[in-house]
Amino acid sequence: MPLVTLVTNVPKEDMPEDFDDQFISAVATAFNKPERAVVLELVAGAHIVRGGADKHVRGAHLMVAAGVVVLNAEHNRGYANKITEAVQRLLKIDKDHILITFHGLEAANVAAKGETFQHILYAHKLEQSKMEQE
Template identity: 30%
Template sequence: MPFIDLQSNLPASNFSDDFLKKLCACSAAALDKPQERVNVVVHPGLPMMIAGSCSPCVVLSVSAISVTDTADKNKEHSAKIFELLTKELGLTDDRIVIQFHALQPHQVGKNRTVMSFL
């Protein structure tokens, strides 16, 4: 059950339903998870700075169980997600930062329990 949390100083108009669907599909494919399990949240129009510049940028957090726990895995995930973000949002690589967080099954609640019991 991956969580994709995108924060950006770009306006909400840059994040259509079509973009959300593409981000969900890309994340699901990169993490080898079903799209039905991917949760996507976008926070547009934020005051943000990356590398000393307030130019358009994105900080993306990827939290997931079992698939974000090694550098090798995250290198592959990063490349796939960067490809989508640069293409869809017109950003250069230096204006995107991705954070990966490894979750344990007991840290994710669903259906009145936690993933450990599902």
């Protein structure tokens, strides 16, 4: 379940009307996950300033969180490439002004529906084991 926070100085009104759908689709494709598994938190029109001569350019910072099993040096490079391409295409931001940070999540530290993923995964494995024994 990729969780993406996208902070950009691009105003919401300058984004494609279907930005959310297109971006979620791109992330789902990058991670080979169904779209329903992707969560996007969008902060548009943020105050982002880049130091130096080009400090008032379009920019974006993305924080991508996913399971520690999914994130690693080899895979992150592919994710970064696909996500950067989507941001460039959809928001017209130069790749030099796109920063992505990846955060690995332990199953015990993430919860949905009132249960941690560690408990959900354990219950699922237990159920599969019972079905295999029958």
